């Protein structure tokens with residue numbers, strides 16, 4: 001069935017809540033980066049929604065670039081060993097980089113990515129994440145801008161997928177049990 005409504009158990013964050021939070025974060029970024037160059041780096045694929053919505057709210061002149069990374073190792077979740085599937089097109093020397101992510105779960109992806117980007121000679125590397133699961137953290141990641149701290153449960157929507165589906169939902173939600181069976 002093509003309609004996803006029947007697959008949603010409950011909505012955790014509405015489109016309006018997310019939008020209001022991004023208004024605040026964008027205003028803060030405008031303050032913090034006033035007079036500086038800014039390079040937004042989106043992490044494919046999850047960050048597509050927050051990148052689009054956050055960047056549109058900025059008054060700061062910003063460039064946008066993208067990376068695709070993949071964690072591999074034992075299970076299905078981040079191992080902390082990350083492979084670059086698509087690298088940036090941009091030279092980071094002297095740049096102010098703001099990584100834009102949909103969610104920080106274990107923190108392994110971002111801690112690797114921050115170290116990787118810092119090694120390329122940027123002026124600064126910071127993180128903006130729409131969501132964070134504080135209780136799921138395996139490594140400490142220093143996040144400058146965070147939208148919402150959420151419980152450690154599986155959520156989809158607003159860029160987050162389950163088996164590549166549900167990314168296109170405009171809200172963040174939990175899935176009904178039948179989806180998993």
Ligand code: PRP
Nearest residue numbers: 044045046078103104105106107108109
């Ligand atoms: C998800 C999510 C973050 C990462 C967070 O991406 O979009 O990038 O996992 O997990 P972590 O904090 O435990 O490392 P995923 O690897 O599923 O790729 P996707 O963005 O293409 O869905």
Ligand code: MN
Nearest residue numbers: 043044045046
């Ligand atoms: Mn991702």
Ligand code: MG
Nearest residue numbers: 046160161162
């Ligand atoms: Mg995913």
